[in-house]
Amino acid sequence: MTRMKKIIYIFIPIFICSISVAQSVPNFEIIDGDTINIVDENNLKQGFWKIFGKMRSVPGYEPDQVIEQGKYASSRKQGIWTKFFASGKTKSEIEYKNSRPNGSYRTYFENGQIEEEGHWKNNRNTADFKRYYENGQVSQNFAFNTSGKRDGKQIYFYENGGVMIEADIEAGKEKFVKEFYEDGSIKAEKSFVDGKLDVANTKVYESKTPVTDRDAEEELANSPIEIVKIDKTEKSNTGTFNGEGKHKMYNQNRQISKDGFFKKYRLIDGLQYQYDGNGILIKLKRFKSGRYIGDAPLPKQ
Secondary structure: OHHHHHHHHHHHHHHHHHHHHHHOOOEEEEEOOEEEEEEOOOOOEEEEEEEEHHHOOOOOOOOOOEEEEEEEEOOEEEEEEEEEOOOOOEEEEEEEEOOEEEEEEEEEOOOOOEEEEEEEEOOEEEEEEEEEOOOOOEEEEEEEOOOOOEOEEEEEEOOOOOEEEEEEEEOOEEEEEEEEOOOOOEEEEEEEEOOEEEEEEEEEOOOOOOOOHHHHHHHHHHOOEOOOEOOOOOEEOOOOOOOOEEEEEEOOOOOEEEEEEEEOOEEEEEEEEEEOOOOOEEEEEEEEOOEEEEEOOOOOO
C-alpha cells in the first residue's frame, strides 16, 4: 500500500505538469513559408497577422480571402494596417498606435484612385488633408491644427479641377471666403467677424454664363432619375413624419441627412447630405422632380 501511494504521488504531479505545458504552447499559422497569426502563451496576438474571411462574418469575402492585415503587439494594432475590398484591391492604409488610428492614413476608391488622405490623432484630423473625386481630381484641400480645427487656407474644387471655394479660416472660424462659378468667374466674396457672416461686407456676383430656361429644362430631362427614400433611423425636425411635404431629416448622429419636399417617403426636391466614416460632410446632392441634377457647394464649417 505504501508503494502504491508513492506511485500515485509520482504520477499526479507529472500529469498536472503536462497540462500546464500544453496550455502554454503558442499558436500560429505558416502560410507560404511565413509564420503569421501568432498567439503567445498569454493568449495575446503578436507579430504579423492576416485576417481571413473565415475569421470574420463579412459579406462578399471568401473564407481564404484576406480582409485586412498588419502587426499586433500584445493584441494591440501597431503600425500600418491595410484593408482590402472583396475584389482584392486595397481599400485603406491606416497607421495605428495601441489599436487607435494615429498617424497617416489613406483610403481608396475601388478603381485604385485615392479617395482621402491625411493624418489622424486623438480621434480627429490634424495637419494636411485631401479628398478626391473618383476621377483622381482633388475635391477638398484642407489644413487642420493640432486641436483638429481647420486652420489656414481651405480650398474646394469642382470635378473639372476649377476652384469652387477658397476660405481663410483661423482655429475653425471663417475670416474671408471667396466663391466661384464653375466657369471660373467669381460668385461671392464674404467677410466674417468671429466666425459670423458680416452681411455689410458681403458681395454676390452674377454668373458670366447664366443658364437659360431652355438649357435648364434640357438639363433636367437628361438628369438621371434617382430614388432616395428615408431610412427608418432618420427623424424629422417637426417631430412627426408621414412621408409627405416639406421636412428636414436628421441621422443618428443628429446631422442633417435630407432637406426638401417628400412624396411617399421619397425626396423629390431638395438636398441629400452625405458624410464619410468620420462624420465629415463630403457631398450635397441636389434633386429636382425626383432627378439628381448635380452637387451643391459644401457649406463652410
